[in-house]
Amino acid sequence: xxxxxxxxxxxxASQFETIADYIEIPxxxxxxxxxxxxxxxVSCPIHRDDGSVAVFHGYRVQHHLTLGPTKGGTRxxxxxxxxxxxxxxIWMSWKCALAGLPYGGAKGGITVDPSTLxxxxxxxxxxxxxxxxxxxVGPHTDVMAPDMGTNEQVMxxxxxxxxxxxxxxxxxxxxxxxxxxxxxxGRREATxxxxxxxxxxxAERAGITPLGATAIVQGFGNVGSVAxxxxxxxxxxxxxxxxxxxxxxxxxxxDVPALVAHAAQHRGxxxxxxxxxxxxxTLLTRRCDILVPAAMERVIDGPTAQALQCRVxxxxxxGPTTPDADRVLEQRPEIVVIxxxxxxxxGVIVSYFEWVQDLQQFFWEEDEVNQKLRTVLDRAFDxxxxxxxxxxxSERTAAMAIGVERVRDAKRTRGLFP
Ligand code: NAD
Numbered sequence: 001x002x003x004x005x006x007x008x009x010x011x012x013a014s015q016f017e018t019i020a021d022y023i024e025i026p027x028x029x030x031x032x033x034x035x036x037x038x039x040x041x042v043s044c045p046i047h048r049d050d051g052s053v054a055v056f057h058g059y060r061v062q063h064h065l066t067l068g069p070t071k072g073g074t075r076x077x078x079x080x081x082x083x084x085x086x087x088x089x090i091w092m093s094w095k096c097a098l099a100g101l102p103y104g105g106a107k108g109g110i111t112v113d114p115s116t117l118x119x120x121x122x123x124x125x126x127x128x129x130x131x132x133x134x135x136x137v138g139p140h141t142d143v144m145a146p147d148m149g150t151n152e153q154v155m156x157x158x159x160x161x162x163x164x165x166x167x168x169x170x171x172x173x174x175x176x177x178x179x180x181x182x183x184x185x186g187r188r189e190a191t192x193x194x195x196x197x198x199x200x201x202x203a204e205r206a207g208i209t210p211l212g213a214t215a216i217v218q219g220f221g222n223v224g225s226v227a228x229x230x231x232x233x234x235x236x237x238x239x240x241x242x243x244x245x246x247x248x249x250x251x252x253x254x255d256v257p258a259l260v261a262h263a264a265q266h267r268g269x270x271x272x273x274x275x276x277x278x279x280x281x282t283l284l285t286r287r288c289d290i291l292v293p294a295a296m297e298r299v300i301d302g303p304t305a306q307a308l309q310c311r312v313x314x315x316x317x318x319g320p321t322t323p324d325a326d327r328v329l330e331q332r333p334e335i336v337v338i339x340x341x342x343x344x345x346x347g348v349i350v351s352y353f354e355w356v357q358d359l360q361q362f363f364w365e366e367d368e369v370n371q372k373l374r375t376v377l378d379r380a381f382d383x384x385x386x387x388x389x390x391x392x393x394s395e396r397t398a399a400m401a402i403g404v405e406r407v408r409d410a411k412r413t414r415g416l417f418p
Pocket of ligand 1: 146147148149150191218219220221222223224242243244245280294295296297316317318344345347348
């Protein structure tokens, strides 16, 4: 399977081997569970504003279709390749299965730094990518959503492009759309809200009272900024934040609404304050009660895990902790880890609610969305921590095992065609 290469895919494969050993999956059953069912790569030409033509490479991976359509975000980032997207699709599968959603995992993306595109170029690229994907996706085959570098506007362009080709409005082809275009209330905030709801549950287990507790958040996009706001709302002092443009630290606590307003206006945290500028290399290992990595993969390696001074590690990002770091964290039971596939599941859970509402054309109030979100998250959280207690395994092993087992059971009962 040479198309899936690189450190991120190796990490997903290594985690799967750990789970497969733990739940004793026979060797000949493992590749069927690990390797994605389908993958496609497309080249997307667009006219640049200066009149030249540029070609960008896009990908989409569908991990398994055993439980229903696949579901997953679309990432626009320079790092995107088949291996990264494949790993993210696999994690989506375990995440959806853990939350009890009727989906397999998928992921897609384009190798591009979106900050180098004008708005017009971003729209052209988004629409061309969606057009290239039409033979591969569908509301009952593969449903897209936002991820790093994409947002509600990009989802609206995806939906519009797909709909133009169908000759009717098909809102259920993507989730994470603006509410005015068939999106659901509460989706934009769902991932960050879910992260914080579970961080509060973990804090309770660690004996931390939110009022006056401290938190550090890495990444200040959709997930990080909402998580910081929600933590602040609960009385948690945000002492450190960072994004790709700046890193800020203030032990007295940062003004989160002012940071959000600044980041929205200036497309990042840069320029907010020179006095509070800090070293991004040491942000994650500063002392705090709750640490929320909400940017990218593999930021916590073995030495970083050894140096962590938090008591709750709430993984907002996908794959922020390497297998080496997991081995260190297993020896540090004083840190409660909320693994990514549980911690950031709020996004796909509310995406599922959006898809259901679009299919029925029957829309819910925000209270109902948030209440149902908490119910699904609590159920998954309780299952994971019951498994940790029962089998004396790490939180990640417990969470992934529950996800893998559900997919495996479904494959077994459906059988192997033909
Ligand atoms: P986003 O594009 O809205 O924000 C990403 C943030 O990370 C930005 O603030 C960016 O500046 C920052 N960043 C990038 N490189 C950085 C670096 N080297 N150091 C510090 N910050 C850096 O993306 P997002 O949707 O918030 O996604 C963030 C993470 O959460 C990703 O791992 C994504 O897969 C995961 N996730 C997102 C959702 C969702 O609903 N958006 C759901 C589940 C998981």
